[in-house]
Amino acid sequence: MSKKIVVLGAGTGGTIISNNLRRHLPEEWEITVIDRDDNHVYQPGMLFVPFDLQKTGTLTRSRKRYILPGINFVIDEITHVDTDKRTVKTKNHSFPYDFLVICTGCKIAPEENDGLMEAWGKNAFTFYSIEGADLLRQKLKEFDGGKLVLDIAEVPFKCPVAPIEFVFMADWYFRKKGIRKKVEIELVTPLTGAFTKPKASAVFGESAKEKNIKITPMFELNEVNGKEKYIESVQGDRISYDTLVIIPTTTGDEVISNSGLDDGIGFVPTHLNTLQALKRERVYVIGDATNVPTSKAGSVAHYEADVVVFNIMAEIHGIKPEEIYDGHSTCFIVYEKGTSSLIDFNYKIEPLPGKFPLPHMGPFSLLRETKANWYGKLGFEWLYWNVLLAGRHLGMPPTLVMAGKEIG
Ligand SMILES: Cc1cc2nc3c(=O)[nH]c(=O)nc-3n(C[C@H](O)[C@H](O)[C@H](O)COP(=O)(O)OP(=O)(O)OC[C@H]3O[C@@H](n4cnc5c(N)ncnc54)[C@H](O)[C@@H]3O)c2cc1C
Known part of the structure; x- marks a missing residue:
């Protein structure tokens, strides 16, 4: 060798x-x-x-x-x-x-979505690129009311919690601006609900309802019509918008x-x-x-x-690779500036309530909106650049730990 x-x-x-x-x-x-x-x-x-x-x-x-x-x-x-x-x-x-x-x-490949390029940067935006996120910042600054639709064009897509976080943050942003009553917010998704896992999806769906955010599931995007400002599904359903935020085909x-x-x-x-x-x-x-x-x-x-x-x-060393990985994933879900939720799951185990990373102690709470989780989300950036990228261990196994999770 x-x-x-x-x-x-x-x-x-x-x-x-x-x-x-x-x-x-x-x-x-x-x-x-x-x-x-x-x-x-x-x-x-x-x-x-x-x-x-x-x-x-x-x-x-x-x-x-x-x-x-x-x-x-x-x-x-x-x-x-x-x-x-x-x-x-x-x-x-x-x-x-x-x-x-x-x-x-x-x-992201926006050119794969019919009609999207004609609307791109005019009334259709994304935050899945730095340039796109900055353009959207300028658009939201000017936005003084109307219908904001976030559409997920297709599965799979990167970071499945980011669209939910976006609509939650939009609710907070327009409340802070004092114009929430003038804004309709709708999350349109090809999934059956707000997230890929049914139990967490129900929890996020409930939070969306409390925030007066509409979720339209099972919508497979066929076309964006930027001239008449609507998106159309493969089944022919239309949803109108004033500003579209889209996660294009990935x-x-x-x-x-x-x-x-x-x-x-x-x-x-x-x-x-x-x-x-x-x-x-x-x-x-x-x-x-x-x-x-x-x-x-x-x-x-x-x-x-x-x-x-x-x-x-x-x-x-001449040894057969082991079947170790279990689909483990951990993600913060920001609810608004100041609070966040957190989920920890794998291929088989759906997100459960409990504490993380220390069983029963936390400091983070699973599937609950807390201030500590928000600070965790902010601190994650430091951790990313200084610990995770360096390939250091966090003293945690790569697979899901059930201790600290509330079952049933
Ligand atoms: C808006 C948003 C929010 C997110 N939030 C979170 C979060 O809160 N938590 C979380 O865990 N994840 C989050 N993610 C997802 C996370 O950033 C990605 O899943 C992660 O970066 C994937 O790592 P990767 O190495 O697979 O891909 P990347 O980090 O994208 O790296 C791929 C690299 O391959 C290079 N490359 C590809 N093809 C070629 C080529 N032909 N020649 C040369 N170079 C090439 C690219 O230049 C790139 O640098 C988020 C993503 C987005 C878009």
Whole structure:
């Protein structure tokens, strides 16, 4: 073995796993991580930009700064992956590997949604990009009443709690502005409710009702009509809007489909528990690039990285990878400036009430709106840059802990 590990993408997952691998492997193992640019974006902060609670300039930092010495960081476009020849091609180089970790994430593709580009930036906006979030901030500042619709175009999409957080924050923002009575807020989703998991969905649905936010489920977007300001479903239902906030169709990166590694919609078929790419040898996938049925979230990439480091080390020692990962995901759900909820779940166990991370002590509360959770959400940004990206452990296993959860 030539002892080369190549990591594709230096976002949340790629940075965490490169650093984690560097901490665990001797120097003879060469680790290369490739990304197209040097701009690492703290994506959770984009939620706060439209409500003027975060400045766009604070969200982007140099990737290099967060990649440990002893890792070869390459800035280049990844153009092809050949898993038979175990080689990655970029615009300017070629990288052979013994182990490959795919962390190319996913992205919004507004051009995939009929009619959206004509309305883009005029009466249709998004907060799923820095530029989009800033444009939406300006729009909301001018907004003096009318109907605000948030539409999720399609599943899967990144951070399934972000749309709920957005409409909750919009309720707070317009109350603070003193114009809430003049604003109708509606969340339109292809899901059966506010969230992917039924029990948490019922809790968030109840909160939405209290905040006078309408939720329209099972709406599969067919078209955006920016001229007449409506969205139309595949079934022909129409919902009018004054301002549309949209999570457009989400896809994996082209390099995944161009290399024949995808499931038909741009994501890599991945073993649910070992996180190996299916039918490929010595290839692992973490973060938003996988097709595993859990949230596309940074917490997930962090938990998955621990599992993949363990399994790569196992393979290096000639041991079979273990089926460890259970779909574990942890997410704050902001209710308004000052309070937040928190959920912790996996493939099988739905979000339950209780305390987190210390059983029975917290300080955070699960599936409840608290001030402590809000401070947790704010503190998470510091934790992200200083602890999580460094590939450090938080003293927690990567799988769901049932202690502290209230069952039944
Ligand atoms: C508005 C919003 C709010 C969010 N809030 C939360 C939250 O509160 N909590 C949470 O846990 N998660 C949250 N997330 C989700 C979280 O940010 C992502 O799930 C996480 O960043 C995924 O990590 P990743 O490594 O898979 O992808 P990314 O971090 O997106 O990294 C992928 C990297 O691959 C690179 N890349 C892709 N293709 C190529 C190529 N061909 N050549 C070179 N480089 C390439 C990209 O440049 C990018 O840097 C939020 C996301 C959004 C949009």
